[in-house]
Amino acid sequence: MALALGIGSLFNHSNSPNVSYTLDPQTDSIRYKTVRDVDVDEELCIFYGHKLWFKPIEAIPSAVDPESEDGWGGLSTVETDEQDEHREDVDPDEIVDDDSLPFTRFKPPPDEEDLESVRTVPAWVVDVPEPRHITTLLKWLKKAGLEDPSLGHLKRIRKQNDRTTLLFLKTTFWPTFYAPKRKGETEPWSYGKVKWARDAIQIVIAEAMKARSEGELPISAFVPACYGEDGDRKTALARDTRTSASHPLRHAALNLVRRVADLQADRDSSSENGSNYLLTSKTVFLSHEPCIMCSMALLHSRVKEVFYLIPMSKTGGCGGVACLPTLQGVNHRFEICVWNETVPDLLINESLDA
Numbered sequence: 001m002a003l004a005l006g007i008g009s010l011f012n013h014s015n016s017p018n019v020s021y022t023l024d025p026q027t028d029s030i031r032y033k034t035v036r037d038v039d040v041d042e043e044l045c046i047f048y049g050h051k052l053w054f055k056p057i058e059a060i061p062s063a064v065d066p067e068s069e070d071g072w073g074g075l076s077t078v079e080t081d082e083q084d085e086h087r088e089d090v091d092p093d094e095i096v097d098d099d100s101l102p103f104t105r106f107k108p109p110p111d112e113e114d115l116e117s118v119r120t121v122p123a124w125v126v127d128v129p130e131p132r133h134i135t136t137l138l139k140w141l142k143k144a145g146l147e148d149p150s151l152g153h154l155k156r157i158r159k160q161n162d163r164t165t166l167l168f169l170k171t172t173f174w175p176t177f178y179a180p181k182r183k184g185e186t187e188p189w190s191y192g193k194v195k196w197a198r199d200a201i202q203i204v205i206a207e208a209m210k211a212r213s214e215g216e217l218p219i220s221a222f223v224p225a226c227y228g229e230d231g232d233r234k235t236a237l238a239r240d241t242r243t244s245a246s247h248p249l250r251h252a253a254l255n256l257v258r259r260v261a262d263l264q265a266d267r268d269s270s271s272e273n274g275s276n277y278l279l280t281s282k283t284v285f286l287s288h289e290p291c292i293m294c295s296m297a298l299l300h301s302r303v304k305e306v307f308y309l310i311p312m313s314k315t316g317g318c319g320g321v322a323c324l325p326t327l328q329g330v331n332h333r334f335e336i337c338v339w340n341e342t343v344p345d346l347l348i349n350e351s352l353d354a
C-alpha cells in the first residue's frame with residue numbers, strides 16, 4: 001500500500017492516461033512515467049481504477065498520434081496491473097457489481113413461460129446456545145434426512161450478540177430470500193472472469209490492428225475457451241476478409257463461425273456432424289458490433305454472449321439498427337455486452353457502418 005504525497009497527489013484521473021505508475025518497494029517510492037508524447041499544456045493524468053468515487057470529467061484529449069501509434073491505438077497506456085482484476089489483493093472469485101464492470105450488459109427478457117415457478121418450502125430456525133454444537137446439529141440434519149440438497153444454498157448460520165441460530169431451510173424470519181435462478185437471468189461476474197474477458201478483448205484489438213496493417217478492414221472476432229477451462233484448442237480467431245477475398249460476405253463473425261465449424265470437425269471427426277450447435281455456451285468477442293446477417297449467424301450457432309467494442313448504429317444487429325435476440329419468434333436469446341473502455345481510434349472507420 002502506498003499513499004502518494006506531495007505532487008503525486010495532484011494527478012487527476014483519466015480513462016486514457018498519459019502517465020502510468022509503479023510501486024518501487026526498494027526505494028519506498030512511486031515512479032511515474034509518461035507513456036506517450038505529451039503536448040505543451042497537456043494535463044498529466046493517471047488511471048485511478050474502475051471504481052471511482054466521483055463523477056469523472058475526461059481530463060485530457062486522448063487523440064492517438066498515428067506517427068507514434070503503438071499498434072494498440074493508445075490502449076497500451078492503460079497498464080493492466082492498474083485494473084482492479086489485476087490487483088494482487090483481489091480475490092478472482094469475488095463478484096463484481098454490474099456498475100463496476102468495464103462493459104454494459106444487456107440480457108433480452110425471456111419469454112414469460114420460461115420463468116421457473118417459485119415454490120415455497122417449510123423452514124425451521126433453531127437456537128444453538130453453544131456454537132460448537134453447530135457441526136453436530138448439521139450432521140444430525142443430514143442423518144435425519146431433513147436436508148434437501150437442492151436447498152443447501154439456503155442454509156445459514158447467524159451469530160448475533162451471544163446467540164447463534166441455525167437456519168436450515170428458508171424462512172421469512174431471516175434476512176435471506178429465495179431467489180430461484182430463472183432462465184435468462186444474468187450470471188454474476190467475478191474479477192477473474194473480467195480479467196478473462198479483458199484478455200480476450202486485447203486479442204480482438206491486436207487482430208483487428210494486424211488485419212488493418214495487412215490491408216484488410218480492421219475487424220476481428222474471437223472465441224476464447226470458456227472461463228475456467230484451459231486449452232488453446234478451444235479458441236478460434238478470425239478477421240474480416242472482404243478485401244482480400246473480394247467477397248462481400250466474408251465478415252469477421254461469419255469467418256469465425258466457419259472456423260469454429262472446421263476446428264470442431266477436425267477435433268472430433270468421429271462425432272456426428274451437426275449434432276452440437278457450434279457456439280453453445282461460448283462467448284464471442286468482436287471489435288465491431290456484428291451486422292444483422294452476422295448477428296443471425298451467431299444466434300443460429302447458439303452463442304451464449306456477444307461482446308463488442310464499437311457499436312454500429314446504422315448496420316448493427318445487436319442493438320444498433322436492430323437487436324436480433326429480442327425479436328419475437330427467435331428461439332435463442334443471447335446476452336449482449338458492450339465494452340465501455342477506450343477504443344483505438346484506428347478501428348473506428350465510419351464507412352464500415354454504412
Ligand SMILES: C[S@@+](CC[C@H](N)C(=O)[O-])C[C@H]1O[C@@H](n2cnc3c(N)ncnc32)[C@H](O)[C@@H]1O
Nearest residue numbers: 008009010011012013014054055056057058059
Ligand atoms: C488525488 S486528487 C487529484 C487532485 C485534485 N484535483 C486537486 O486539485 O487537489 C483526487 C480528486 O481529484 C478529483 N478528480 C480527479 N480526477 C478527476 C476527474 N477525471 N474528473 C473529476 N474529478 C477528478 C476528485 O475529486 C478526486 O477525489
